[in-house]
Amino acid sequence: MNLLQTRWEELADIKRVLAKRDWFPGTSGNLAIKVDHDPCSFLVTASGKDKTIETNEDFLLVNALGKPVNDTHLKPSAETLLHVEVFTKTNAGCSLHVHTVDNNVISELYGDDGSITFKGQEIIKAYGLWEEDAEYTIPIIYNHADIPTLASEFSKFVKKDAGAVLIRNHGITAWGRDALEAKKYLEASEFLFSYHLKLLSLKALKVTI
Numbered sequence: 327m328n329l330l331q332t333r334w335e336e337l338a339d340i341k342r343v344l345a346k347r348d349w350f351p352g353t354s355g356n357l358a359i360k361v362d363h364d365p366c367s368f369l370v371t372a373s374g375k376d377k378t379i380e381t382n383e384d385f386l387l388v389n390a391l392g393k394p395v396n397d398t399h400l401k402p403s404a405e406t407l408l409h410v411e412v413f414t415k416t417n418a419g420c421s422l423h424v425h426t427v428d429n430n431v432i433s434e435l436y437g438d439d440g441s442i443t444f445k446g447q448e449i450i451k452a453y454g455l456w457e458e459d460a461e462y463t464i465p466i467i468y469n470h471a472d473i474p475t476l477a478s479e480f481s482k483f484v485k486k487d488a489g490a491v492l493i494r495n496h497g498i499t500a501w502g503r504d505a506l507e508a509k510k511y512l513e514a515s516e517f518l519f520s521y522h523l524k525l526l527s528l529k530a531l532k533v534t535i
């Protein structure tokens with residue numbers, strides 16, 4: 327198998343797993359995996375497709391500008407420019423974007439604060455933070471409809487080879503040095519969102535009864 331096929335299979339595996347979790351409602355979400363560093367090229371999901379279905383047209387190869395490398399009728403994801411920021415500013419190898427109810431609610435609850443910080447949770451180790459009092463902060467940005475504007479706002483928080491950014495009432499983009507790390511950041515974040523919302527609801531219930 328050549329490098330392109332290997333990366334295709336890796337991304338297809340992640341897409342299959344995330345689809346099983348219902349993390350692509352209404353055709354939302356997009357995934358990207360780096361193929362080459364110099365010049366930069368990456369596979370990205372084709373735009374507007376039902377990402378729960380597997381086809382041989384799920385991904386296309388794009389360059390550092392997010393433009394298709396080969397002649398194709400496929401359109402790169404509408405949010406390809408965000409993945410461009412990840413791959414051109416860091417050594418990340420994979421970038422994942424999903425819309426979930428939990429990430430949308432968290433982004434709305436804490437959107438005015440501009441970030442949410444988690445602490446005192448074992449799963450924070452998934453971000454590579456092993457100290458007992460470790461904290462992990464996820465920035466929350468405004469959901470600009472203009473994608474170049476959204477990408478440039480997003481870019482302000484793309485500083486490390488692995489990370490996560492919430493887009494208010496839209497979704498999350500998480501990335502890592504490889505597919506495993508990007509998935510780990512994404513899953514840890516969704517775990518923390520779900521835990522936090524459950525805890526808030528139960529605390530509110532306790533107050534009212």
Ligand SMILES: CSC[C@@H](O)[C@@H](O)C(=O)COP(=O)(O)O
Binds near residue numbers: 356371374404
């Ligand atoms: C129906 S989801 C809205 C889309 O604009 C977008 O946010 C999204 O995540 C999927 O867009 P896509 O172009 O398929 O990658």
Ligand SMILES: [Zn+2]
Binds near residue numbers: 354355356423425496
């Ligand atoms: Zn989106």
